[in-house]
Amino acid sequence: xxxxxxxxxxxxxxxxxxxxxxxxxxxxxxxxxxxxxxxxxxxxxxxxxxxxxxxxxxxxxxxxxxxxxxxxxxxxxxxxxxxxxxxxxxxxxxxxxxxxxxxxxxxxxxxxxxx
Amino acid sequence: xxxxxxxxxxxxxxxxxxxxxxxxxxxxxxxxxxxxxxxxxxxxxxxxxxxxxxxxxxxxxxxxxxxxxxxxxxxxxxxxxxxxxxxxxxxxxxxxxxxxxxxxxxxxxxxxxxx
Numbered sequence: 001x002x003x004x005x006x007x008x009x010x011x012x013x014x015x016x017x018x019x020x021x022x023x024x025x026x027x028x029x030x031x032x033x034x035x036x037x038x039x040x041x042x043x044x045x046x047x048x049x050x051x052x053x054x055x056x057x058x059x060x061x062x063x064x065x066x067x068x069x070x071x072x073x074x075x076x077x078x079x080x081x082x083x084x085x086x087x088x089x090x091x092x093x094x095x096x097x098x099x100x101x102x103x104x105x106x107x108x109x110x111x112x113x114x115x
Numbered sequence: 116x117x118x119x120x121x122x123x124x125x126x127x128x129x130x131x132x133x134x135x136x137x138x139x140x141x142x143x144x145x146x147x148x149x150x151x152x153x154x155x156x157x158x159x160x161x162x163x164x165x166x167x168x169x170x171x172x173x174x175x176x177x178x179x180x181x182x183x184x185x186x187x188x189x190x191x192x193x194x195x196x197x198x199x200x201x202x203x204x205x206x207x208x209x210x211x212x213x214x215x216x217x218x219x220x221x222x223x224x225x226x227x228x229x230x
Contacts, residue, residue, distance in 0.1 A: 004158070031214075031216050033216070033217065035218075040222055042204060042221055043159070043204070043218070044220070045215075045217045045218070048216070050214045050215070056215070058215075090158050090159070092158075102149075104216065104218060106151075106158030106160065107158050108157060109156070
């Protein structure tokens, strides 16, 4: 089954304690990205990656890092989380322009609370 | 700057009615307009999408109407059912984004279909 998986699904942490949210896709997609979802704001892109070792900032990258060492994995790293990073996070993958479909697939989400 | 404006924020419709959700965009470079459906605890899932070369697209009970000159598009759900109760997001993207398949989302509409 084609899917995007994220772990953990729920996380409560404290300010300043480094954490990583993992994301993996099994569709051999070149493009992956991270979004955060906040009430009244919709989803906003944090970082994206067009391929292995190619990453770039989205609209709200402050306080986040990413890496793309393998095509299937795209972890989101919060080196020093702060309460304003409390949010619902989604990983997404896309086959890239020129593919037969423009569908972007989303993971199930990670609800993060930073105290 | 909210590049995609969505309304209404919430909508309650009786079963069998036709909920309509509207979106307006600013960036004339947008060339792909998907609608995503999100159930509680799940990630957004593509429902239907349209490109600006057509004014309407229908898939099952879901129809997108697109008005390029007004920079507006809307989702209509025919014969709505309680199972359609979810949050709906409109979105837009452009090929002119240097390989970033970023989706710019509206703020979402929480739809409730009452029996």
